[in-house]
Amino acid sequence: MNPEYSWLLAAIPAAMFFVIAFAGRYLPRGGDYLGVAATGASFVLFFALLPDFLDVFDAEAHVLAVAGSIEWSTIGDFELRMGVFVDPVTVVMFAVVTTVALMVNIFSIGYMKGEPRYYWFFAVLQLFVASMLMLVMADNLLLLYISWELVGVCSFLLIGFYWEKRSATEAAKKAFITTRVGDVGLLIGILVFWKETNTFNIQEIIHMAEGGQISETYLFVGSICMFLGAMGKSAQVPFHVWLPDAMEGPTPVSALIHAATMVVAGVYLTARMLPVFAVADHMLLIITIVGLTTALLTSAIAFAQTDIKKVLAYSTVGKLGLMFVALGSGSVTAAMFLLMTHAFVKALLFLGSGSVILGTHHNQEMDKLGGIWKKMPITGTTFFVATLALAGLPPLAMFWSEDELFAAAKDEWGLWALALAMLAVFATGIFMVRLFIRTFTGQPRDPHVYEHTRETPAVMTGPLVFLCVLSVLSGLVVFHGVGTALGFPGGISEFVFQHEPHRYEIDWALAIPSVLVALAGVAIGAFVYWGNDLRRSTALANAQPRAYDLIRNKFYFDEAYQYVIDRGVLGFSYLTSWFDRYVVNDTGVNGSAEVTGYAGSVLKLFQTGRLPNYAMAIAVGVIGLALAGLWLRG
C-alpha cells in the first residue's frame, strides 16, 4: 500500500465520529464497538503502511519522506495545496497515537460503563484521534493549524465531559483559553512565515530558512511566535496551569489527550520546525531554558500533591519539558524517542490510576488509599513497573530515551544542562515512588474504602498489561539489532534524525551517573515514605515550612494569574464597558436617534394638510426663485 494513502488513518475515525455522534444513542451500548473498530482499523492500517514506507525510506540516499498533495484552491498566483507528509517523525507519532488510542478506547468501555452521554464520549474520542493523526501528517502549516485547533476543541469537550460539575466546566474553559493564548502566537508565526516565503508548505519554509532567504528579524519573530503555540499546547511554564486542572476530565481522556498525544503536539511542532528554529538566533537556547524551567518547577510542585492524577499531570508537564530540552539540544532523535516511551509509560500510569479510581469507587486521594496492591494485583503490578520506568531505571523504556537526552544536552550545552536535566529525573524518581507507596502499599488509610476495593474487569486490565509490555520493551528499539529485527534500517537514532543518522552505543561515562541518579531518586523516595509512613515527610515539611508552603501552593501561579486578571483584565474591561455604554451607546446610537426624532417632531408641524398652505408655499417659492435669479444676474 502506498504510504501516500496514510490520510486513510485519519479518515476512518473521522467518519466514525459522525456515525457515532448522530446514530450512537440509538445503537446498543452506544456504539462503543464502532469506536474500537475505527481506532483498531487505523492501528492495523498503520502496520500495513509501515513496510511500504520502510521500502521507500533510504537514509544513505537521503530519501527520508513520502509526500503527496492535492490542489485546494488558487487565489491569483498563489496556489494552496493540502496534503500529507510522512517521514520518520510522523511514523513515530502514528505508532504512538494509534496504539494509545486503541488501548484507551478498549479501556474506556470498562471505565465509562453506565456514565451518561456514553456514546458522545466515544464520538469525541474518534474526532480527537482523527484530528491528531491529521495534525502529525499535515504537510502545510494551515492544515496543521486546523488540526491543532480541532484537537483543542476535543480536549475542551472531553475535559468538560461531566459538565454538571462546575469545576469541570471551569477546567475546560481554563484549558481552552490558556492554550488559545499560545495559539494566537502560532497563528501570527504562521502568517509571518507566509509573508516571508509566500507558502504554507513546511518543507519549502525549511528549505528557504536554511538557504537564508528569510530575514533574521522575521525568522526570530516567527520562530518565537510559533514556539509560543507549542508552549501553550505542551503546557510549558508559564502556560502549564491548565494541564493539572484538565484532570477533571474522565481518566481515559487524561491518558490519551493530556499525557500521550495532544500535549505532545507542541513537541511535534517544534521537532517539525526545528531546522527553522535552529537558524534563528538564540532560539535553541530559549527552548532549552523553557524546557528545563518547566521540568524543575513542576517536579517540585509534584512533591506536595495528594491527588494521584495531579501528581501524574505535573510529572507529564515535567517530562514534556525534558522533551523540549532534547529539542533545544538539537536532537530530534532524543525528543521523539522520549515522546514515544513517555507516551506508553504515562498512558499506562493514567489508565492504572483510572483502574484505581474505578476499583475504589471514585477515590483518587492518596490520603484515603494505601495497601490496595493485594486487592488489585494486576493494576498494582503494572503501576509498579510504570513507576520504575518513569523514574528512569534500566532496562525499562525511559532509561534509554533519557540516556539519549543526556547525551544530546551534554554535547550541545555542556555540564550545566546535563546536571539540571538529571536533577529533574532524580525528582521524578522521588515523587513517583511516593505516589506508588502511598497508593498501593502499607496500611489502608480508610478501611471503608479498602473494604470495597476490587480488581477491575479484563477489558481494563488488558490494555494495562499491553502497555506494561511496551513500557518495558519499547526502549530497546534504540539498539541496532532490535531495530533491524523489526524491519527498520536500524535503531531509532538511525531512523529518526535531523542531519545524520548515528548508531547508538552505550556511553558508560554517562550511563552510570544516569543509573545512579535514577536509583538515588527511587531510594530516597522509598526511604522517606517506606511502609506508607508519613512521619519522615512531615518532619521534612515542618523543617522548611516556607518552602513546603510554596510548592504546596504551586508557586502561586494561579493566584498571580487571578490577580492579573482581576486588576488588569477586569479593570481594562471596566473602562471599555464604560466607553461602550456611555459614549458608543448613549451618545452615538441613542443620541443620533433622539436628534432625528426631535427634528421630526418639530418638522411634522409644517405638514398642515391644508391645500391653501401648500399653494402659498409654491407661490412664495417660485417668486423667491425668480427674485434670486434676478439678483444673481445683477
Added chain:
Amino acid sequence: MVPLENYLVLSAILFSLGVYGVLARRNAVLILMSVELMLNAVSLNFVAFAAYLDPDKITGAIFAIFVITVAAAEVGLALAIVIRLFRNRATSNVDEAATMKW
C-alpha cells in the same frame, strides 16, 4: 402692429389673476378655473413669442396645443377628484379636505 410688450403684459395680468384665484379661493372648482387661467396666460406667451421671434412661427403654437391637451387631461382628473370629494363630504371647500397630515 401691436408691440410684443402688450401681449406680455396681458399675459402677466392673466397669470397674476390666476395665482390670486388659486391662493384666495376655497372652492375647488374655482381653484381649477384659476389654474386654467394661469395655463392660458402661459399659452398666450408661447404664441406671442412664436409670432414675433421665431422665424418658423410654429414652435410656440405647437407648445400651446400641448398645453391645452395637458390642461384638458388635468381638468378631467381634477374634476373627478372634486366629485368624489363632494360625494364624501358634501362640500367642495378645500379647507374641509385637510386630513392628509401627521
